Each structure stands twice: as C-alpha cells, then as structure tokens.
Amino acid sequence: MSNEFQFGENPDKFEVTKDLIEEVKNNPPKLDDLDGYQGHPIKGVGDVYTPVEIVTFILDNIGFNKEANIEDRTIIDLSCGTGSFIREIVRRIRSRLIEKGLDPSNPEDAETIVNTITENVYASDLNSIAIWRTAQVVIDELIEEIELLDQNDPVLELKFYNDNSLLPTFNYGIDGFDFIVGNPPYIKNSEIKPEIDDIYRSEYETAKGKYDLYSVFFERGIDLLNNGGKFGFVTPDRFFRADYGEPLRSKILSDTHIKALIDLEDDPFPKVDAYPVITIFEKEDKSFPRYQVDNSFYYCTAETDDLSEISVFDQDLVHFDNGMDCVEYNQSDLDQSAWDLQKPEIKKVKSALEDKLIRFDKLPIDIRAGIATAADDVFIINKQTANKLEDDILVPVIRGRDVQKGSTSWDDSYIINPYRHDKSVVNISEYPKTKSYLSKYKSKLEDRYCVRERNKRWYETHDTIDYNQETKRRIITPDVTSDNRFAIVEGSISHNTCYSIYYEGDLELLIGYLNSSVFRYLLKSSMPEIRTGYWRQMKRDLKQIPVIDPSIYTAEQRDEMIRLVSQKDWDKIDDVIYRILDVPDAHINVIESF
Template identity: 25%
Template sequence: MKQSIFSFLKRNITQDSFLINRIFVSLYIENNKIDKYNHFISKYVISEKDTDYGELKKLLSFLKLQHVEGLKLEDMINLFEFVISPSNRIVTGAIYTPQNIRDYILKRCLNSFHNLYNIRIADIACGCGGFLMDAAKTIHSQTKKSYYDIFRENIYGIDIQPYSIERCHILLNLLAISDNEVADFNFNLLCADTLDFKSEMWNSNYSNFDVIVGNPPYVCGRNIKEETKLKTKRYKVCDSGSTDLYIPFFQIAIEMLKKNGILGYITMNSFLKSLNARRLRAYFMDNHFYISIIDFRGHQIFKGKSTYTCLFFLEKKKSNVLHYCYDGNANLNDPLCFNRIYLSSLDADKGWNLNEHEIATKIESVGIPLFEYCQTRHGIATLSNKTYIFSPIKEEDTYYYLEKDNEIYPIEKAVCKDIVNSNKLNSDTCFENILRKVIFPYHLDDKGKAVLFEEDFFRNEFPYAYSYLESQRNDLSSRDKGQTCKYPAWYAYGRTQSLVMPPVKLFFPKIANKPLTCIIVNDPNLLLYNGMAFVGNDIKHMKILQKILESNVFWKYVVSNGKPYTSGYYSLNGANIKSFGVPKFTEEEEFKLIQLKNKNEINNWIESFYE
C-alpha cells in the first residue's frame, strides 16, 4: 500500500472508531466489487443515502488519483493498525506484524501437525487478527473445512481493546465473504486482559491450545499502568524488579498450551540479556523447554520503529539444548543454520550469550569478571538536565553566564562543578569539548557525603543560582510525573546517585560502532551524566583497564554479544559487558602492558591471554 495513503489518512481521518471501520469496510467492498455479504458486514457498508458517504467518497477520490486498485485483506490490516492512536499504542503496545513474519511463524508451528482439522490455534494479544486470518486460511486450504466451522472450532483470539476485537470480527468476516462463503458466523474472540488468566473469572475455553502464535505487546516498564503492574506480579517470570509487558505473555502462553503444544512469537530480543528478564530465563531453564530462537539483532523488522526483535519458538516438552540462529537480514527464505547450546552452559542471572556462544564463553572464563575487577558508577540524575547543566556563553572571575529562553543568567562559579557526558566520546572528540558545567546545590559533610543546601543558605550564599532555579521551578516540579513532594527540597536533584565519586575515572561511551576510545581523568570534583564510568583510586589500575577496553578482544566480545543498534552500533551498558573476563596479570605483566604503545603490539599481547 502506498505511503501517500497513510499521509492522507493522518491529515483527514476521523477519530470516530465506528466511522473509521465503516469507511474501510465500504472501501474494501467497493474495491473488490462484493455484492453479497452477511448481516454483520451490512451495518458497516456506507451507501449514497448515508450522511457518512462524503467521508468515503473523499477517500475513494484520493485512491483513484493514486491509481490504487484491488484493496486486499492485508491492506485492511495495515489500515486498521495505522489508525490506532499514538497514546493507545504506548499503553497497549500494538504494532503491525509484516505478512512474511506471520507466514514463517505459522508454517514453523504447524509443520509438526499432520492434520489440522481439529487443531486449536490462539493469538492471546490478537490486535485486529492478522495471525488468526492466516491460520484460518491455512486450515481452510489444507482441510477444505468451511470458514464457519473453522471460526467456531479452530481459532481463538484475545485482546484487551474492544476496537481490536471488533476489527478482528470484521477481518474474519471479510475473509470468508471474499471466498464466497456468506453466513452469520460465530467466533471465539474474547475482549479481556490476558493478564487476568490467573484469575478465578477466566473463561476456561481460552486455554488448552495446540498452538499459540502472535506478537506480544511492546510496552516498557515505565509506561505500564500501576493496575497492570500489579497483575504482572501474578506470574513467576515477573516476581522481582520492574518488567516489560511482553515478558508475562511467555509464561501465560506456555500455561495455556497443551503438553507438547507449540508457541511461536515475534518478540523483543532484550529478554536474552536484560536484568528484568532474568526470572524469565530461569523459568525457561528450570523447565527445560525445547526452544529455538532466530535473532535479528540490529535489523529492524518494523518500519519506523526502533525495535530489536527475534523469532521465538517453544515446544512444551523436555530438552537440554537451545537452538540459536543469527539472521541479520531477516531473510527467512534461506536455509538457516542453528547452533546447539546446552542449557547447562547458560546463566540466567548473567544473561544469555547466544551469538558466537563459544567465543563469549571462552572470553568470560578468563580471569575475573569486568565488574568485579573495577567498580562502576552511572551518572547523576537531576531529572532535568536542561535546567542544571549548561555551557557558559561567557565567564568572569566570579560568575558563569547561562543563556536560556533568550534570557541571560549569572551563576556563581562556587556552586558549579565540571560535568561530562561520556556517551559523546569517540576517537575524534576532544575531552574539553564535551565538558559542561552543572549547578550543584550540595556540600560535602565531614564524612564526605553530599548534603543538600538548606534553602536559606542557598538563597543567601548563591542568590543568582537560586534565582535562576526559581525561574525554572515549573519545569522542576514536573519531574517524576509531578510527584516531587518526596524530594528534600524543590531544587534537589531527582536522585542522589553519584553525587560523590572516587577521584580516578575512566570514561567510555555507552554505545559505539568501532573499538573504544577511553579517557582517564584524575579529578575528585568531576561529575558524570548520561553514561557510565569505571572509578577508583589507583591510576595504574585504571591504565591497565583502559588498555583492555580499547583492545580488539573487548570489541570482539561487544560485537558478538552486545545489544546491537542500527548503523553498526552496539550497547556497552552493564548487562552487555559485565561478564567480560579480565586476565589476572602479574606485576611484571602489568608493567609491560602499561609500557606498550603500539596498537598492534598491545592487541597481540592481550589476545595471548585469551588463546
């Protein structure tokens, strides 16, 4: 479908859900010259006598100008997914699954069944029903069973949104009608919150499935409603820390399956490494499920979405081996090569290193884990960096000058500290160019702990800084979704992390697309934001670490197992690098490493410790 149609809809489409459905159904009926349909579809068909005919005619005229002919059911799925409002998309995690992905998942799941006549297939977050439509078509094609019986006996859908269930009804009706089967169909489509599966009120008909397929909702923990968060705690895979909404959908699907049942998802690949998915990984390992993963890593499946995904298949039977395939181009038509990885070689808490598993395991077995070798610190969390952090437009003996919203504010130098965003580091960046100033309304007590200024002291000792922050008070009060009453004062940072740091700091970027360039700074007053640093008191210790982090071995580990992004970038956050093995050097070896200057010599020397 042409992109221009979506642009047109964005500018002109109504927000009335029922009218949207009427326009799209009428468009399909007219484009495909369907003159016979059932009672359900008839209520959506707009005629020239209807007051809504003008809206339909406007869209029809546009499509004729675009030379669009023959609207297909796949186009209907695209249209229905497109008109979901952005706010609903954030809350529900709805996203369109491309047809080739749906086809592959269904084919892979159904290949194990010799006869589909009595199969029970479900999508437990079905949206407008793309997977269910494909499943019905497959069953109809292979068994010659009527759609009337397939809808009643073989396919089941669940979704929390009434408009999704309504559109699923529409899509399945149109599927049958387009194949010249016209009847008043009965469906197994349940409008409910799938997270309520554990409740006593759950409809028992929606369980005991042979196959579950789908695309579980993509909602990160910070966007989940409190009521929903409480429901996720019913599930073992979510019983600690924060969780993303897709995670409990694994356990729910598995519990809904029959013995030897099959699950096929396209889902986030973050569960392989993320801290909040460690219970999920343990759940898979404890139950010894038969799992296959096709990992797309940095390849973007969903157009216009920075979403990193994989295909996940599980058979509800015992296995000691996980099968993993990296498919960086999502070219699912090619023969795929899977590596066999024993579950016993994986660590649920550390995260699963599946890509080049043997290399990663070898590197991790050397010496001690990186995060035990040296402590790390994340940056400060003002929760309003645009307010506190600035680049002076000029300075005098006593003041820096800050420009904001066309106003110039003097800020006392004595209330400021230097601060750096290590994420901006690369081989072409001068450290001084990424230094900024931060207003720091704290002092150190006798024990070296940061203590917030009393308000009278702040107002009297640093009147200009105080006055500037007061001018930004509305923005400061909006932090934490307005829940700033828990702060010790309105001008306090949102969090108290990293207000005091050891003097020696090794800065490195949090994402990179080539071997690292790290910088060591010995300054107890220098602060960090938007990144992470290794910290300590021993400059020699930090120089050794710098050589390791800038080495080819470390970059090889990052590329093999770090979280990939587009354009060849990889994440260097804690979960991705914490288990990297640092050799236990002797004093003589430490001295030699520090003396080495040539890059090739350094790399060759370090690689010898990793065989």
C-alpha cells in the first residue's frame, strides 16, 4: 500500500488548541461557507451536507433524544463530512445534562458536560478538512463550557479521527457502539483507488461487483454496532435492487431488525446522482430465540420537509400525519433478492395484471444494448462534419433522447462505422478523409480500454458494429426515461443510450402494447428509479416485464390495434388493452394515477 493509507491501530485523537478556540470565537462556523453545503460534494471525497430535517429524523427515530440516557451511550458518525450529525448530537447531550440539573456556567458542571461528550461522541473521516470543520462545530456548541476549563494546551481532545475507518487495522479502542449514524460518501466503485479496492474486496462481504462505497460503510457499521444498538443512514436506495446490493441485503436481514425505510421523493442532494433512502434498524443478538420472529417495519415515501410528520421509533406509538404514504412490511417477507417495496394497492393491481400476462422473454424476442464507442464526441458527428467524410463509412445513429412514443426525432447525427458488413475491420487508409479526421484524436482514442486491454485498432469503436443486425427493422427504447417510449426504426444504429428489441412477430401489434398505460404501470413499478420520476431500463429487467400473449388477440382486435398504432391514438389503444385484459375500473384508476 502507499504511505497515504498506512494507518496505525491506535489513531490520534483531534486536539482542540487555544488557537482553534479563539478562531471559532471570532469566526463561528457557518453552513454557507462549507464545501458540501446544499448537496454539493466536497471534491474528491463525496461528502455532502446533510439537511437538518434528515439529521433530526434519524436521531429521533434511533431514540437518541434527551428523554433517553444518551449521556451514558456511545455514538459515532463514520463519515462526519461537514459535522451535521455531530452538531445535533452534541446539542442533545448538552440539553439532556442541563435538564438533569447541570449548570454550564458552573466550572465543575461545565467540565462534566465536556467530558461526557468527549468520552462518548466519536467521528471519523478520510478528509482532514471534514474533521477540522466537525471539531469547529463542537467548539461552537460548547464554547461557554470550554472557556471554564483549565486552560492547558491542548485544552481537550475529541475522539475524531482523520483516518480511513474502513481499513481492517483501524481501531476505535472500544468493543462497539450503541448508536451509529451517518451520510456515507457518494463514491462509485470506479472512483476507489485500486489498492484500496483490493483491500475492501478481501475484507468485506458487501464489496462485490460494481459496489458503491456506502455498501461497505453499512457492513462496517453493522459489525461495530452493539447488540441492541440503533443505526441510521441516509444513502442511495440502489441497494434495494442492484446486483451488488445482494450481500448487503442479506447482511441487513440476517443481523438486524429493520425499523424503517424512508424513500425521499424530493432531491436533498441535487449535485449527486442519488435517489436517497433513510435506513433505520436495530442490531439483534442472533443467539436469542426471539431473533427475527415476526419483525415488522415501515416503508414510507416522503418529502424531506415532511419527515417531522413520521415517527417510527416506538412501534407501539407509530404515527403518520397528513395521510403519509407508509406501508407496514414483515421482514420475513424479504430475502436477499431485490426488494420490491410498494404500497399495497400498487402491488395488488400489478399482481392482477401479471396473472393475465406472460413474461416478455417468453416471446421470440432478442433485446440488445446499443453501440458504445467510448468516445462519442469523436465517433458521433453532426451533419456538417458528416458532409466532409466518406458516405459509406457513416450510418445514422439514434440516441435515447431521440425516441418518442411511436416515433423518433433524428437530429441528423451519424456514427462512424469502422466495420464491414461481415464485422471485419476496415482499412482506415481506404477512407482518407475519415482517417484525417480521426487522426486528430488518435492519442485520446488509443487511451481507451478497448484499445489498451482488448487490442482493438485505435480507430475502432468500443463495441463491434454488426451492421446487418444493428440496422434491422426493430423496436427501440431509451435506457433512462420518465415514460414508456417505444418506436419502430430501420436503417439506423442504436446508441448505447437505447435498447433494441428484435421480434419475430408483428412489431406494430407489440408496440401498441408497449406504449400502453398498462405497460407503463408495469415498467414504473418494476424498474429501479434513479431520480424523481425517472427509471433505468435494463435488459435483464425488461425481459421479465409481463406482456400480452399475442395469441389471445382476436382477428378484429389485432386489426384494430394495428390501425390505432398507425394513428398513434394511444388513448384508444389503452381502451382496447383494458377490454382485452378485463381490467376493472378501480384498477384503471390506480394505473392511470400512478
């Protein structure tokens, strides 16, 4: 390992010096001055400011409040970022002690308040600036008490550690924590240094596939939590369905009692590509017979500003104000496969439809991802550039953004196709204009993975283009969408922001169903949501979506569907589909309002 990651087993605490205290007094920390504020990640480390509504909700619902004996309990923020959690933790402990009779203006009581916090509150972060700022907010909250302490230098030490707490050598010096909270950094697997990635993969069950770093923070947190300890994180919700989330789902189910999963419908972290969920659970001692017996939890969807209207800490006192969308689940109903958490009426209608349909892959279909070039800005060109190159090396290209419901809006873009119709690579010297154009970007093209690791020629696309296959008449759909958008195309190549669906049957008949409200309902209720109102369509998932068995159409219904598709009359197509499937009015209302 590089020296940057040679952390010891006993890391240093953060020393609060007189100079730092004086700096905080003269310039109290303000949120607006912090990197990470308003959802902007701190560059290179993925930390973002956690809104106070989320902090408050998590602490309330793990039971870290002044009504509990929190002064005797240990708590840690495993990736403290800008100190949002730590500030509120300190406030709550201080308020608890004052309510018990301690006077912060009394030197002895002030020392007790400070010592209680420094003994029980922990934080860590790989970013030294994050640790420094978190220490600042603690000083700001305790400045009255700190000024009454004996003024040694350093005045006090905080159990705040500027280290990588995920490495196996890291030791906090205690057996476990009573509470663990946090907003782990938003770092994708591709952004983790290879030497550290190797360590994570060897040490953590959750570091599998294209895992995101928050998965490892979950596992580390569960392992550090005492039996009966409470846990609250806000993270992306991708682990609900993603393949890499399977080990994490398994660990959560096997080691904890879930208390609540709260999907946030707004976007409190707008500058990071995350659809956040709050996860609250309690670690259970698996040696006791009561473990995992009929444990129920609540799945809710809410806006960040409405979190105060949900309370799930005490299951006997659960309340949801203003008709909050919350559903009770039994944990035993979940397993390590994807978690499909939805409101009962959504699942009921979906189940009724599925009983009348067949899986997409039961039809004679082939679903293929579009072509990836690994250098779109070079290989995909506009008409003006295309006019300067050889015609027979260019093919029209359709991107996801071009696909509408029943049609495409081609923007005169072309892809440079360096392959013959038999998929062999062309001799680029036979196309001097194109060679001259591509040569301007040769160093960039040579640096692509497909050239470096797969020994492709510098002017090839990442994916080999099978012209005869890629330009066939077929149905295409975007990979990311907020609506069911399917169109029939021919003679163009699909970009990798599209999927192509090849079908041996009647394309018009199929596309009528694919653009129906029924299919939209099934898509939206099945596909992983990546941001509010948008879902990602994956080949694996598309193959499993239910479709109408074409054999159930009567000749009259078939002719009617094809006629309506030619007219793009999607409303009347919906009526036909509802009649064929005998969908009751109550279910139609759910489908069309979803």
